[in-house]
Amino acid sequence: MPRKLAAGNWKMNGTAASLDQIDALAEADEGAAEVLICPPATLIHAAAQRARGVMIGAQDCHTADKGAHTGDLSAPMLADAGASHIITGHSERRADHGETDAVVRAKTEAVWAAGLTAILCIGETLDQREAGETLEVLAEQMAGSVPDGVTGTQLVIAYEPVWAIGTGKVPTTDQIAEVHEFMFKKLEDRFGSEVAGDTRLLYGGSVKASNATEIFAVPHVDGALVGGASLKAEDFAPIVEALNAAT
Numbered sequence: 001m002p003r004k005l006a007a008g009n010w011k012m013n014g015t016a017a018s019l020d021q022i023d024a025l026a027e028a029d030e031g032a033a034e035v036l037i038c039p040p041a042t043l044i045h046a047a048a049q050r051a052r053g054v055m056i057g058a059q060d061c062h063t064a065d066k067g068a069h070t071g072d073l074s075a076p077m078l079a080d081a082g083a084s085h086i087i088t089g090h091s092e093r094r095a096d097h098g099e100t101d102a103v104v105r106a107k108t109e110a111v112w113a114a115g116l117t118a119i120l121c122i123g124e125t126l127d128q129r130e131a132g133e134t135l136e137v138l139a140e141q142m143a144g145s146v147p148d149g150v151t152g153t154q155l156v157i158a159y160e161p162v163w164a165i166g167t168g169k170v171p172t173t174d175q176i177a178e179v180h181e182f183m184f185k186k187l188e189d190r191f192g193s194e195v196a197g198d199t200r201l202l203y204g205g206s207v208k209a210s211n212a213t214e215i216f217a218v219p220h221v222d223g224a225l226v227g228g229a230s231l232k233a234e235d236f237a238p239i240v241e242a243l244n245a246a247t
């Protein structure tokens with residue numbers, strides 16, 4: 001199993017002044033877990049120049065490696081800027097930009113073609129959970145979004161219930177355990193136990209210092225994808241410490 005991963009997604013937040021937060025994280029002693037920050041694309045190059053032990057990632061990429069796509073960024077361009085990881089299929093992109101499983105799959109393949117690691121997000125809406133459709137929805141998203149030919153080091157999957165993102169609501173640890181066990185088994189069935197064991201499964205959705213230890217104790221939770229609580233080092237560092245302690 002690769003090292004556990006504490007990943008921060010700054011979403012559409014942050015200016016040059018925010019790079020101080022990355023400096024503060026980089027000053028912490030390196031622990032057992034990997035630490036990744038995905039700032040807005042405008043900050044990737046500068047962040048990667050000064051990140052030291054902190055890895056820098058991107059939040060999205062185009063499916064093509066270059067061409068007439070005004071305003072878009074390709075995976076090779078993001079790699080050139082210093083990104084090591086790219087998030088694909090975040091529910092905000094699925095909702096705001098109509099990204100389908102097929103698009104997410106193509107973007108994930110583009111990430112791999114650039115030699116980077118994809119953090120592929122899946123998750124159910126509140127209506128789907130209340131209708132008892134969670135596992136069915138996740139199975140469909142995994143079948144449609146996860147490309148063939150996975151090697152565990154190229155792929156991280158983040159389970160992010162849409163209803164838990166930015167709301168302060170968090171599934172019970174039993175609910176997280178059920179989903180993570182399910183994701184592990186789906187990977188095992190499709191790619192074998194070695195790949196399933198090497199693919200890190202993150203939980204995302206209102207992770208904070210106050211709930212991190214409990215979440216990281218859940219089987220098959222190999223880290224977190226953190227939004228709001230990753231914007232300030234003083235909020236994110238205790239989450240990293242909780243993951244180090246769980247590793």
Ligand SMILES: O=C[C@H](O)COP(=O)(O)O
Pocket residue numbers: 009090160164165166167204205206207225226227228229
């Ligand atoms: O990518 C991160 C997630 O959407 C979680 O965001 P949140 O920690 O603000 O709930």
